[in-house]
Amino acid sequence: MKKVLVTGGGGFLGKALVRKLRQENLRVYSYSRQQYPDLDPMQVSQIQGDLADPDSVVAAFEGIDTVFHVAAKPGIWGPFKDFYQANVRGTQNVLVACKEQGVERLIYTSSPSVIFDESEMENVDESVPYPDQYLAPYPKTKAMAEKMVIQAAGEGLPAIILRPHLIWGPEDNHLVPGIIKRAKRLKKIGRKDDLVDTIYVDNAAHAHILAAKALLKNPDLSGNVYFISQDEPISKWEMANAFLDAAGLPPIRGHVSGTTAYAAGWVFEHLYKAFGIKKEPPLTRFAARELATSHWFDISRAKKDLGYRPEISTKEGLKRLKDWMTTQKKNG
Numbered sequence: 313m314k315k316v317l318v319t320g321g322g323g324f325l326g327k328a329l330v331r332k333l334r335q336e337n338l339r340v341y342s343y344s345r346q347q348y349p350d351l352d353p354m355q356v357s358q359i360q361g362d363l364a365d366p367d368s369v370v371a372a373f374e375g376i377d378t379v380f381h382v383a384a385k386p387g388i389w390g391p392f393k394d395f396y397q398a399n400v401r402g403t404q405n406v407l408v409a410c411k412e413q414g415v416e417r418l419i420y421t422s423s424p425s426v427i428f429d430e431s432e433m434e435n436v437d438e439s440v441p442y443p444d445q446y447l448a449p450y451p452k453t454k455a456m457a458e459k460m461v462i463q464a465a466g467e468g469l470p471a472i473i474l475r476p477h478l479i480w481g482p483e484d485n486h487l488v489p490g491i492i493k494r495a496k497r498l499k500k501i502g503r504k505d506d507l508v509d510t511i512y513v514d515n516a517a518h519a520h521i522l523a524a525k526a527l528l529k530n531p532d533l534s535g536n537v538y539f540i541s542q543d544e545p546i547s548k549w550e551m552a553n554a555f556l557d558a559a560g561l562p563p564i565r566g567h568v569s570g571t572t573a574y575a576a577g578w579v580f581e582h583l584y585k586a587f588g589i590k591k592e593p594p595l596t597r598f599a600a601r602e603l604a605t606s607h608w609f610d611i612s613r614a615k616k617d618l619g620y621r622p623e624i625s626t627k628e629g630l631k632r633l634k635d636w637m638t639t640q641k642k643n644g
Contacts, residue, residue, distance in 0.1 A: 313338055313377060313378045313417075313524060313525075313528070314338070314339060314377055315338075315339045315341070315375055315376050315377055315378075316333055316338050316339070316340055316341070316376065316377070316378040316379070316380065316524075317340075317341040317342070317343055317359075317372065317373065317376045317378070317379050317380070318330050318333070318340065318341070318342050318343070318379075318380045318382055319343045319344070319363060319379070319380070319381045319382055319383035319402075319406065320342075320343075320344055320382045320383025320384070321340070321341075321342025321343065321344060321348070321351060321356065321358070321382075322342060322344045322346070322347075322348030322350065322351055322358075323344075323382065323383065323485075324479065324483060324484055324485050324486065324513060325382050325421065325476075325479055325513060325516055325517065326342065326344075326380075326382045326383065327348070327350060327351070327483065328481070328483075328513045328514055328516070328517040329380055329382060329516075329517040329520055329521070330342060330351060330354060330356055331354060331517070332514070332517045332518065332521055333521065334354045334355065334356065336521070339357075340354075340356045340357070341356070341357045341358075341359055341372070341376065342356050342357070342358050342359065343359045343361060343363075343369070343372045343383075344358070344359075344360065344361075344383070345360065345361070345362050346360065347360060359372045363383060363398065363401075363402030363403075363405055363406065364397050364398070364401055364402060364405070365405070366405045366408060366409070369405045369406060369408075369409040370405075370408070370409040370412050370413065372409070373409040373410065373412075373413040373415055374413055375413075376413065376415055377415065377416045377417065378415070378416060378417040378418075378419070378524050379406065379410060379415050379417070379418050379419070380419045380421070380520055380524070381403065381406050381418060381419070381420045381421060382421045382520075383398075383402065384398060384399050384402075384421065384454065385397075385398035385399055385450070385453075386450060386486055387450055387592070388448045388450060388592070388596055388598050388599055389448070389584075389591075389592040389593065389596060390449065390590075390592075391449075392449040392452075392453075394449075395449035395450055395452075395453040396449070396453050396456075398453075399450070399453035399454055399456070399457050400453050400456045400457050400460070402457075403420070403457035403460055403461065404457075404460060406418070407460060407461065407464045407469065410464075410469055411464075411469060415469075416470060416528075417470050417471070417472075417524055417527050417528065418461070418464075418469060418470065418471040418472075419471070419472050419474065419520050419523045419524050419527070420457075420458070420461045420471060420472070420473045420474070421474055421476065421520070422454055422457070422458045422461075422473050422474060422475045422537070423450075423451065423454050423475055423476070423477070424475045424477045424509075424539060424607065424609060425450065425451035425454065425602075426442060426451055426454050426455035426458050426475070427440045427441070427442055427443065427455075428443065428446075428451060428601075428602065428607070429443035430443075430447070430601045430605070431605065432506075432605050432606045433605065433606060433607050433608070433609070434507070434606050434608060435608060435609070435610050436609055436610065437539070437609070437610040437612075437613065438536075438537045438538065438539060438613060442455050442459075446598075447596070447597045447598035447601065448596065448598035451598075458473055458537070461473055462535055462537070465534045465535035466535055469534075470527055470531055470534045471527075471534055471535065472523045472524075472526070472527050472533060472534065472535075472536055472537075472538065473536070473537040473538070474516075474519060474520060474523060474537075474538050474540055475537065475538065475539045475540065475609075476511045476516040476519070476540050476541070477508070477509045477510060477511060477539070477540075477541055477607065477609065478508065478509070478510040478511065479510075479511050479512075479513050479516050480510060480511075480512065480513065480555070480629070480633070481512050481513035481514065481629055481632065481633055482513075482632055482633055482635075482636035482637075483513075483636070484513070484633075487555075488555050488558075488559075488633070491552050491555050491556065492555070492556065492559050492561065494594075495556055495559075495561050495562075495564075497594065498552070498564045499564065499565070499566040499567055499568050500549050500564055500566065500567040500568075501567075501568055501569075501570055501573045501600060501603040501604045502569065502570035502573070502603060502604025502605065503570075503604070503606075504547075504549065504567070505547065506547070506548065506604075506605060506606040507545035507546060507547060507548070507606050507607075507608050508545060508546065508547075508548040508551065508606065508607045508608055509539075509541035509542065509543075509545055509607060509608040509609055510541065510542055510546065510551060510626070511540060511541045511542055511622070512542060512622065512624045512626070512629035514623065514624050514629075515540070515542065515622040515623055515624055516540065518620075518623055519538075519540040519614065519618065519620050522618045522619055522620050523538070523618055526617060526618045526619070530617075533617055536613075536617065538611070538613055538614040538617070538618060538620075539609035539610065539611050539613070539614065540611060540614050540620060541608070541609060541611055541622075542622050542625075542626050542629075543611055543621070543622055544625075544626060545606075545608035546626065548603070549564060552564060554630050555633070557634070558630060558633045558634035558637050559637055560637075560641070569604075570600065570601070570603075570604030570605075573595060573600035573603065573604060574597055574600040574601060574604070576595050576600070577593070577595045577596045577597040577598070577599060577600040578597055580593035580594060580595055580596065581593060581596055581597060
């Protein structure tokens with residue numbers, strides 16, 4: 313790899329990936345809708361553009377040998393068209409640009425939610441099929457995009473798909489802030505002993521680089537999908553409480569059944585849609601199902617093919633998160 317481009321290089325995972333790529337003395341480009349001052353000290357070439365603009369994407373990919381397509385619209389609420397535009401149309405434009413500009417490798421960031429069928433997922437591997445329906449636009453559009461990447465790989469574009477689950481760490485702007493924001497009204501949902509996989513942000517970035525290197529050495533890996541995680545499933549409530557502790561907040565109190573939570577999610581969704589309320593409801597059916605079930609995965613395929621092992625333990629990651637949040641609080 314000589315010239316690499318990261319879509320969404322200023323985002324949470326994107327920035328961690330850019331930082332690691334620069335540590336390997338690679339020439340790195342970031343493609344995002346805005347400029348990120350944090351990337352300037354890393355000597356990253358920032359290209360401003362929208363993934364929904366095919367001409368802009370094609371121009372940005374000129375001379376690039378490796379693309380890490382990290383950018384996406386996350387979340388569990390909002391118009392389907394917004395998620396489709398970012399996650400499906402954006403990925404389609406990336407694939408076209410890769411082919412037109414002769415990009416040699418594509419690493420695509422997907423999500424385990426693409427195979428979530430509302431049931432318990434315990435030690436499942438990549439053979440689990442896509443469900444027939446989805447409860448939210450994010451997993452549906454990510455599944456659509458993932459299938460497109462697999463198809464493109466079958467047509468000759470060297471590509472690997474990674475499925476990191478619940479990325480967290482310092483500078484997190486999604487998972488940890490979401491838990492902290494809801495701290496006062498959070499309740500445990502469903503079983504109290506169910507487990508989930510998570511992944512520390514630097515481990516996720518490390519896996520992306522390993523995937524690119526593995527694809528360079530072994531083109532036969534193209535089209536493969538890989539779960540990546542901390543490789544130590546943990547109670548989601550223990551993890552959530554650890555995030556709250558890092559923020560100096562008390563642990564979650566109270567408990568409701570998965571059935572009750574799902575019903576509440578249904579009511580909230582219908583009320584918000586009926587009254588045209590755009591902000592995210594306190595609970596949705598997707599969130600209720602996700603919080604009431606286990607989600608942990610067999611990552612032996614990533615270990616074998618990519619040589620992936622988490623470099624930062626969950627314990628060390630939580631220490632780093634707490635140190636960062638303490639510093640943030642001191643700095644106002």
